[in-house]
Amino acid sequence: MVQVLINGLYLGAQYALIALGLTLIFALMNVLNFAHGQMYVIGGFITYVVYAQLGLPFIVAVVAAGASLAIIGALVELLLFRTVIKRSHREESTMLLAAAVAFLFDAVILLVFGEKQRGVPKIISGVFVSDALIIPYDRVVIAALAAASIAGFMAFVQFTKPGRAMRALAQDRIAAQLMGVNVDRYSMIGFALGAMLAGLAGALLVAITGVNAGIGGPISIKAFMMVMIGGAGVVGGAIAGGFILGMLESVGLTVLHAYGDITYLVIFAALMVFLAVRPNGLMGKPWG
């Protein structure tokens, strides 16, 4: 059972990192970023190129992926979302735009990086083995880096001027504007940060799970599930949602293993019941 719980915790850490950027963008701009999974994929492929093909250190690849996605995110906000948000008051406009960006990224990724699954050399070899637990060391390293990324992000939004400005934006956009917060600037920074988190998640997890051009959609769906469990737009909720989903999968696949293909059926049914009882998720209130 220790193995099952550790599997769940590790899976939860992965999921939390993936969901964080999605919920940040939603909190700041009320945009459901359907291209979040594709941003994760781009981060994974940049790491593949820098680390596996160019032979540079893994940490350089992770930084390159994060920086590239931050730039891509800033450009997407500046050139696409800002224009649409200013011209249209209908929420579905940004949803359609996000879906279009997702399809565009899917096509570009397939053209640039090809159709094959890609993997990188292990960042650290060896497996910890005891009577109750087996865990590869690279997973421990990646989990630690993921936790450090989450902590760094939380510190940034808590203790820096841009972080405070973004929290103000998330709480009340108009009030923040009246208090002198530059909405355009911090929206762009927020979107760039959200995209960077997606890229960082892809960059870190490529060392464990590899990456391929087609996984953007499924990654986005799981990220939305976590955000819905935790409460849309709440950072703590995204982290909680990630760990809950990870634990549900790990325990469910073990406990329900004898009953056939029902683990995900049970998870989705439970999610529907949960949302019927608590439609705003666990912490469903404005972020901040």
Next chain:
Amino acid sequence: MIDRRSVFLSATFAPVAALTFALAGSPAWSADKELKIGFVGVTSGPAAAWGTSNVRSMQTRAAWLNETGGVKIGGDTYKVTIVTFDDQKDPKRAIAGMEKMVQEGIHYVVGPNVDDGAAAVRPVAEKNGVIYFPYAFPKELYTKPASNAVLGMIANYQSGPAIYKYLKDNKGVKKVAFVAANESDPLSQRDSGVAAAKALGLDVIADTDTYQTGTRDFTPVLTPIVQLKPDLVVLSGVAPADAPLLIRATRELGYKGLLSTETAQDAKVLQEGAADLADGFISVGGASTPEIRSTTMEEFIARYTKMFGEYNDESNTKCYALEYIVDTLQANPKAIDNVEEFKKTMDSFTAPNPYLKDPNAKLSYVGATSFGQKRQVAVPMVVNIFKGGKFETLFVGQVD
């Protein structure tokens, strides 16, 4: 009367016409008719690798044939053109794709890549006189009254029993566990694999474990299976993208037994995703291994690599479909626009297999045992074992 406009037109088009006539004399331009061959399958999304390797194999071979003057069918020479349609693994789009092929006057189509797509296009193909080569296993597509589908590869219910028997006899396998994606193709392959294993007297200790499409970390899925200590874990219908992740998770959980699948895999993908943890992994290929392939196959791989930057080992099987279509049309030129003639020829068709070094290797249609009629291409059933970053031949079987 010669005016300035006439002079201008003559000056413009005369060189173009001269160039056209000059080029028409070279081999690449000697084909005076066009033979369109269609492809309907998945070239985007998580399963993009399956259809992409099909399309690229066809495009590589077509370019090669055209470069050497086209293909001679009856008294005519044809330039081969590949018309492609991405069905996105959606049966509704597969139907639209097959209808597009009909509108283009195409009678021979490669694909679709999955069971539901192949079943969906059947009415369109049968109504409009199209022969299609699916990479899908439902037997009803190939057994009477169906007659327009030709299985483009070895089915898992043909290779599975051979692999399990080999491992039972040579590796002492007794306990088998199956794991599959929660999708129609892998689940049906798992079920037929379970039936085959039971028929051989093997103890099936896990046959209900599944994973969602898009799963990236398989450790939770595999933990209960590894705890059962099977001798063999079968990854039923596993996609090339998932295979290295499943292998890696299984090995990292301490599993020491055998791993196999009945689907084709790519050596580089396995090497990058699982490295030495994939050593000993058993899969099925076509004319894949250096031990059996001909110089023509070597050149095919070189041309494919030159055209697309990187070869895909799945193409070791997928190189065959276009070869069968062209060679059958050459055997019976009346089939060029009449699929009933094509069907008649299938029963007796035979031609040298250009991709194998064995001079006695032949292309022919098989499937009489599995389907009651010859509705399958004869591809060598090469069971591979992955070692040190490449495939080695474990054994070679045949389907009749």
